[in-house]
Amino acid sequence: MDDSVIQLNNVTKKYGGFKAVNQLSLTINKGEIFGLLGPNGAGKSTTILMLMGLTEPSEGRVQVCGINSTTHPIEVKRKVGYLPEDVGFYDDWSGLDNLIYTARLNGLNPQDAKKKANDLMERVGLSTQKDKKTGKYSKGMRQRLGLADVLIKNPEVIILDEPTTGIDPKGVQELLSLIVELRNEHNITVLFSSHNLHQVQQVCDRVGIFVEGKLLAEGKIEELSKKLFTHGMYLIELGLDTDHKKVPDKEVLQSLLEPLDGIQSVKKEQEHFAIECSSDLSSGIAQAVMNADYKLNYLNKKEYGLDAIYNRYFEGGLSHV
Amino acid sequence: MYKSQTVSNPFWIMVGKEISDTVRSWKFLIMVGLVLLTCLGSLYTSLSDFTEAIKGASADEDFFFLKLFTHSDGSMPSYIVFVSFLGPLLGISMGFDSVNSEQNKGTLSRVLAQPIYRDYILNTKFTASLIVLSSLFLALSFLVLGFGLIFLGIPPTADEFLRIFIFSIVSIVYVAFWLNLSILFSVKFRQTATSALAGISIWLFFTIFYNIIVNLIAKGLAPVRFVSENQVVKFQGFIQNLMRFNPGQLFNDATTTLLRPSIRSLGPLTTEQTIGAIPNPLPLGQSLMLVWPQVTALIGGTILFFAIAYTLFMRREIRSR
Numbered sequence: 001m002d003d004s005v006i007q008l009n010n011v012t013k014k015y016g017g018f019k020a021v022n023q024l025s026l027t028i029n030k031g032e033i034f035g036l037l038g039p040n041g042a043g044k045s046t047t048i049l050m051l052m053g054l055t056e057p058s059e060g061r062v063q064v065c066g067i068n069s070t071t072h073p074i075e076v077k078r079k080v081g082y083l084p085e086d087v088g089f090y091d092d093w094s095g096l097d098n099l100i101y102t103a104r105l106n107g108l109n110p111q112d113a114k115k116k117a118n119d120l121m122e123r124v125g126l127s128t129q130k131d132k133k134t135g136k137y138s139k140g141m142r143q144r145l146g147l148a149d150v151l152i153k154n155p156e157v158i159i160l161d162e163p164t165t166g167i168d169p170k171g172v173q174e175l176l177s178l179i180v181e182l183r184n185e186h187n188i189t190v191l192f193s194s195h196n197l198h199q200v201q202q203v204c205d206r207v208g209i210f211v212e213g214k215l216l217a218e219g220k221i222e223e224l225s226k227k228l229f230t231h232g233m234y235l236i237e238l239g240l241d242t243d244h245k246k247v248p249d250k251e252v253l254q255s256l257l258e259p260l261d262g263i264q265s266v267k268k269e270q271e272h273f274a275i276e277c278s279s280d281l282s283s284g285i286a287q288a289v290m291n292a293d294y295k296l297n298y299l300n301k302k303e304y305g306l307d308a309i310y311n312r313y314f315e316g317g318l319s320h321v
Numbered sequence: 322m323y324k325s326q327t328v329s330n331p332f333w334i335m336v337g338k339e340i341s342d343t344v345r346s347w348k349f350l351i352m353v354g355l356v357l358l359t360c361l362g363s364l365y366t367s368l369s370d371f372t373e374a375i376k377g378a379s380a381d382e383d384f385f386f387l388k389l390f391t392h393s394d395g396s397m398p399s400y401i402v403f404v405s406f407l408g409p410l411l412g413i414s415m416g417f418d419s420v421n422s423e424q425n426k427g428t429l430s431r432v433l434a435q436p437i438y439r440d441y442i443l444n445t446k447f448t449a450s451l452i453v454l455s456s457l458f459l460a461l462s463f464l465v466l467g468f469g470l471i472f473l474g475i476p477p478t479a480d481e482f483l484r485i486f487i488f489s490i491v492s493i494v495y496v497a498f499w500l501n502l503s504i505l506f507s508v509k510f511r512q513t514a515t516s517a518l519a520g521i522s523i524w525l526f527f528t529i530f531y532n533i534i535v536n537l538i539a540k541g542l543a544p545v546r547f548v549s550e551n552q553v554v555k556f557q558g559f560i561q562n563l564m565r566f567n568p569g570q571l572f573n574d575a576t577t578t579l580l581r582p583s584i585r586s587l588g589p590l591t592t593e594q595t596i597g598a599i600p601n602p603l604p605l606g607q608s609l610m611l612v613w614p615q616v617t618a619l620i621g622g623t624i625l626f627f628a629i630a631y632t633l634f635m636r637r638e639i640r641s642r
Contacts, residue, residue: 045640052434055638074436082434084641088427092345101338105331105435149431161641 003030005157005189006051011060013046013213020046022213024060028191028206033183035204036193043213044193045085048161051191052082065156078106081150081158085165087142091135095126095145098134099152106153120148124178140171147178157189158182164199176203235302236282239272241295248294256292260284272298331437332445339449343415352411353457359407360461363400367392368472384602386477387484387580389469400465401576404492405569406528412499413520415454418513419446419504420634425513430641443504443634447627450500455493462489480605487609488579494619495572499524501626508630527567535563558588571619575612582608587615 006028013021021043028034036044049055050062053073062069069076089098096117103113121130124144129137137145143163150158160179164172180203182188194200200207201221208218240247248256250268257263257275264276275285282301289296343349367389393399398406420442423429433439462485466477477485502523506516539560544552564570578584582602603611 049638049640054430054433056636074438077434078436080434082430084427084430084434086427086641087431088423088429088641089431090342090428091426092342101334102431102435104334105432105437107331107436146431153435 004028005030005032005065006034006191007061007063008047008051009061009063011047011050011057011062013043013050013055014058019213021050021057024213024215026208026215026218028189030189031183031187032206033179033190033192033204035200035207036191036210037195037197037200037207038193038210039195042210044210045161047210048082048159048191048193051159052077052080078153079156081153081155083143083146083150083158083160083163085162087146087149089134089137089142089145089149092133094131095134095137095141096121096130098145099148102149103152108152116152117148120151123151124148125174140167140175143167143171143175144178147175151182155188157191159191159193161193162195163192164194164196172199179203234277234280234282236275236277236285237269237272237298237300237302238275238285238289239297239299240289241297244295245293248292253289256288257285260288272300331435332441335437335441335445336449336452339445340453343449343453348414349453352407352414356403356407356411356457356461359403360400360465362397363393363403364389364465364468366394366397367399368468370394371472384481384484384580384582385473385475386466386469386481387582389465390485390488391577391580401488401573401580405495405572405576408492408496408572409499409524409528409569410521411454412496412501413503413517413524415450416446416500416503417507417517417520419450420507421511421516422507422513424511424639427641430639433639439635440631443508443627443631447497447501447504451493451497454496454500458489458492458496462486483605484579484582484608487605488576491572491575491579491612491616491619494616494623495568498568498619498623498626501623501630505626505630505633508634527569531567532564535560538563561588565615565618568619568622571615575615575619578608578612584608584611587611 004027006026008024008026011021011024012019024043024047036047038044046055050057051064051069053062053069053076056070064076065079067075067079089095090101093101096114099117099120100110100113103116104110108116118127118130121127124147126141126144126148129141134142134145143166146163147160150160158179163179164175167175176199179190179192183190192200192204204221206218206220209216250266250273253268253273254263254266257266260277260281262278262281264278266276267274275281280301282299286296286299371388371392390400393402420429423432423442429442432442466482466485470476499520503516503520506519507513510516510519542556542559544556565574574587578587582605583600585598585603
């Protein structure tokens, strides 16, 4: 507990009657990469704004590095680098000038600011483009410049709000590995918000899943997947030949498959059945169906990807907790 | 040592940035071009029949240099008319996109993630614009003075110089009034077009429609022909006070009094009051006393708009875009 860097205690943010963030409590420790995972509109950005003191919580307390963000935002901003979603730069200025400006707002003198900006441009791989106007930067370049902009104040914490949206896969990889490198070198705490599970899974030590203003689950990725995997690991799509024999009802099929161990649910979709099971039962299902004199048209086995689990988790909403 | 300290204060860094952005922006260059042209035009018209203007028939005509600002041969309005007309436009053009364009570009949340006070955004924008405006108006006035010196061949008296200087200050206050109004709109409205239109429509309302409305009221309320002098004076005073809700009227009152020393009162004077008065120009101190309420009202309005913009902005939530 001693090295907790970000602390949220029962934080609620209301917009009129709507609760964007609902009774959120969260602790992030020093040197951790924490992934805040949730669909759009889940309240991730609102949480981040409260951390930066850019909006006030309706209830609860927000602390960063032991400082209350709501009452002392300036001290927090000295220690925290924040990369907003879709970061903006002064388009008429070169990337380097944008960085120098930020550096100077953080109290660096002109010489140091310039040196530091040059170093960071090198670091994020923009040294050849540093004199180009940011208006002409690509999305990926802007995002890398944004990271440099965040790092120029030597932050203890960096908060990245959806930093990978709109960047190509290669750019995403580079950005993510840069984040990990930075953490390893300077022991920076990182809060990474995203709706992309794969990216979060790649870099984050701990993940919080955030839906409708509530933290549904929180923990290490492996723990979370275990938790998630309790509900169906395989999805088998079963298509039957309609010419041969009338397709059975859901209940009929369910009773057919009764003897098989591990069937969790059977659903009838338009042209096929979707069967969820905890282990690979495709051969058993095929056997059972054939025994009942149905002709098998196709059998499609889907192992749940993390994305699918993630989707399911959100579809299920609060009921899964 | 002292210098390096002031330079590294984020406030002045931001002011510097705003000034350089302003003077390089197209809208400002266009406005300055317009103002310069009208200034030259009105200077030309006042000089073209200057001999007519300075025959020495009335008390005002001893003030040659003030004539440069107020006289016109009829083909084009005089300098003060131009300033009262273009000043608001200049103010609106400098302020209408000051906050919302930063918000739309996404730079606002990035700058506010730096350790600076939030009111720096508004304060620096206002300070920077005020510095630019002051330089512009003082330069213009001194240019006119300089031309006058060349054409007339006599130096201005200290009194004239002071009057022109104070006139420039009043012009700056007047433009600052409109500047703050448009900054307020730029805080209030998300779209730059909306805030520009809001500013321009208020300006148009006061330059065109307000007088018409007051005239209508005056016609409706006008006393019958045979009433006491007292009532007529009261009625006149009432209509004039109505007119004074128009900032342009305040500015005109203030500047004409400053530049026409023979003006003794801005309200109606009865014959009793004028009996025995020597048609002499007022000393500068008296002219100043006469315009004090007008100038105070303009400054008051400026501060009022600034305060509203400030309260709107300070506790607002800053989203990235």
